[in-house]
Amino acid sequence: MKNTTNMRKGTVPMPTGYRPEFIQSAFIDFISTRLHPFWSLTTPKLRLVAKHTLSDDLVALQFEINNAFKQQSDGWQGGAHINLSIAIDGILHQRSYSLVGLPHQTLWWTNGNSRDKKLQRQTLTIAIKPQGLVSNYLINQAALSTIFDSSIPSGDFTLEQISVNQQINSVIKNTEIKNSVIKELAPILCIAGGSGITPMLGLVKQALQHGHKVTLVHYNRTSLSSSPLQEYWQQLATTYPSFTYYLINTEDASTYLTSTRHLSAASLLALNLPLADTQIFACGSQALLKGLYHAASEINLPNNHSLRDNIIIENFGYAVPDLNLSDATKKTANLEKHTVYLRARQRQFDSSGTLLVDAEQAGLRMNYGCRQGICQMCRCNKVSGVVKNVQTGKISGDSFESIQTCINVAMTDVVLDI
Structure with a gap:
């Protein structure tokens, strides 16, 4: 039967519930950033509002966040970081910096008045050392309101x-570990060197709030006895009896855990922790991370358990702790080939080495x-699939997460959001 619906010739029926976007958000974004560079619907932006000296070699920078940042982020976990884009002499640089504290947490060096609390709800803070081109620029040259x-x-x-x-390790070892026990009861050891203390500022407090027993060891070249950092750790120790901290001045033998200033197996054992059950978070120089991995390999644990499996490192600012690129190449030489899908490009390639190199060999630019x-x-x-970090040996989960293609290899078929 012929459709007698009254329609003008050449028109297409509008889908139910569809509302056309007559003015594109990208156009609005273009206009708004011309009115004020801080305004944007799509691009997270930060405005420098304050600088605070935390120690002789650590400066905190406080930033106001724009609406796009607020809409795209629902806060952050202790230990998280951001990537900042900084233009210096016409060249764009990108650097990763750990966030200080937790969302909406009043920073301990402020007066704690109502103005500080209101400002904290709209800001985030990083802490950096005055070294390197970008960090020096942020500390010494970047003006407030930049x-x-x-x-x-x-x-x-x-x-x-x-x-x-721990769930990945339990699968590998064919054992079962209850998630609730892992999250609530695992003791935590945080080891930091110099400015590697930054991610610990939020991570330690969040761990204590969740009921973990936390031990912090901070290696530094200067004394921290009278710094705002020392005040913060003392506040936490007073509030949480399950928190213990050691501030190691590498130039003062009286602060050493053992007879040496260097991190060693003896240093770890001197902490009197149940190391087999302790999760270790470490952030610091290449030498510190290498020393930690070496010390962990010297400690024998029951049931052939390796202490190295308990280590999580933040190494976005540091090189490989105890491997080099030739080692990584050897470790990927005999891996089985898997298919890597680039979802946004609708392309795929086979990979048995690092994702970046194999993509390039397949003619795909990344x-x-x-x-x-x-x-x-x-x-x-990474949308799905399991990958392995060739530097640390860490095996990922099978779900959505952020990875680096230059140091990860596919252990299963993988989907990347590229």
């Missing part, structure tokens, strides 16, 4: 990684920088 593009907070140097790591796992320029989102 605006920077930013990513939203991300990273796997968080409490959530405890359950991921973002990269240092190609050593340091600069974060190759970081992307």
